[in-house]
Amino acid sequence: QMTQSPSSLSASVGDRVSITCRASEAIDNFLHWYQQKPGKAPKLLIYDVSTLQNGVPSRFSGSGSGTEFTLTISGLQPEDSAIYYCQQSYFTPPKTFGQGTKVEIK
Amino acid sequence: EVQLVQSGAEVKKPGESLKISCQAFGYSFSTYWIGWVRQKPGEGLEWMGIIYPDDSDVRYNPSFRGAVSFSVDKSTNTAYLQWTSLRTSDTAMYFCARHRGYCSGGSCYLDNWGQGTLLTVS
Numbered sequence: 001q002m003t004q005s006p007s008s009l010s011a012s013v014g015d016r017v018s019i020t021c022r023a024s025e026a027i028d029n030f031l032h033w034y035q036q037k038p039g040k041a042p043k044l045l046i047y048d049v050s051t052l053q054n055g056v057p058s059r060f061s062g063s064g065s066g067t068e069f070t071l072t073i074s075g076l077q078p079e080d081s082a083i084y085y086c087q088q089s090y091f092t093p094p095k096t097f098g099q100g101t102k103v104e105i106k
Numbered sequence: 107e108v109q110l111v112q113s114g115a116e117v118k119k120p121g122e123s124l125k126i127s128c129q130a131f132g133y134s135f136s137t138y139w140i141g142w143v144r145q146k147p148g149e150g151l152e153w154m155g156i157i158y159p160d161d162s163d164v165r166y167n168p169s170f171r172g173a174v175s176f177s178v179d180k181s182t183n184t185a186y187l188q189w190t191s192l193r194t195s196d197t198a199m200y201f202c203a204r205h206r207g208y209c210s211g212g213s214c215y216l217d218n219w220g221q222g223t224l225l226t227v228s
Contacts, residue, residue, distance in 0.1 A: 032215040034151075041201055041219035042143075042151065048213050085151055089207070089214035094167035097151040 002088055004098035011076050012106045019071045019101045021086035026066045030090040033062055033071045036100075037082045045084075046071065073103075081105050108132040110140075110202050110220035117226045118192050125188040126223045128202030135183035136160040139205035141216070142176065142187050146198045156205055157185060165209075192227045199224050 001024040011017045021031065029049045034042040044053045046062040049069060059074045073080055086098040109131040118124055130140065141156035155166040157176040164176050177186045185202055200223045203216035 030213050034216070036151075041222055042216070043219070044215060044217050047207075047215040047217075053217065083150075087151075087153070087215070089209070089212065092209070092211050092214070093155060093165045094153045094169070095209075095214060097153060100150045 002086055002096050002098040004084075004086055004101050006101060007099070008102040008104065010104045010106050013076055013078060015076045017073045017076055017103060019084055019086075019103075021064075021069045021071070021098050023067045023069075023088055023090075025091075027088045027090035029065065030088055031062075031064065031069045032087045032089065033060075034085045034087065034097075035080075035082045036085065042085065076103075076105065078105050108204065108218045110204065110218055112200075112202055112220040112223045115224040115226070117228070120192055120194055120227055122192050122227075123188070123190050124192060124225070125186050126200060126225070128185045128187075128220050130183045130185070130204070133204070135178075136180055139209040139214070140178070140185045141203055141205050142174075143201045143203055143216070144170075144198045145201065145222075154187075156209055158209075159185070192225075194227050196225060197227045 003022045005020050033046040036042040050062040061072045083100045083102050089095045111129045113127040136159045139156040142154040144152040154170045157164045159178040175188045202220040204218040206217045207214040
């Protein structure tokens with residue numbers, strides 16, 4: 001099971017924001033992050049904890065190990081308003097998603 | 107450029123059958139797992155399972171096993187998600203997604219997504 005916190009947050013442009021994803025058991029480094037904007041398909045941001053997908057801005061970063069992982073946006077931009085999901089692939093099936101964190105811009 | 111193009115929105119009645127499609131372009135279809143993700147209105151993402159086109163090996167999320175089935179047509183680079191008897195609770199957006207990595211257990215992430223197929227059962 002994957003648990004994200006917070007469920008939602010509101011921050012200003014330029015802020016540094018962090019989203020936490022906790023696994024019920026250790027998942028090695030098989031943790032991935034996605035961004036979903038309203039009415040759109042999710043988009044892969046980071047895989048294997050900290051590897052940035054091609055084309056993703058460097059203000060996005062990931063860290064963590066074992067059961068606790070963090071997605072950080074350093075210098076929040078208006079276009080970062082979205083829902084962010086973590087996903088584990090250590091246990092299969094299923095490759096469980098977290099419940100999502102909604103990021104809003106103040 | 108990798109592209110996954112899904113079939114259009116569907117409106118069906120309970121008990122009806124349905125098959126939706128996801129056609130892949132721009133990569134070797136047979137050698138990547140391709141899977142399905144459900145998103146009910148206003149809710150999060152649910153991983154339904156994956157299929158390996160080369161040999162049609164399928165891994166279902168236990169929550170969906172028996173309710174849906176996956177198939178592929180390698181001649182058209184198309185993956186399918188099928189229901190034999192729809193329920194109102196199947197109303198959702200369904201995304202197909204290419205999976206990259208070692209998807210039998212290990213690093214496996216969804217690197218390319220279709221645009222989604224909206225299914226309404228009413």
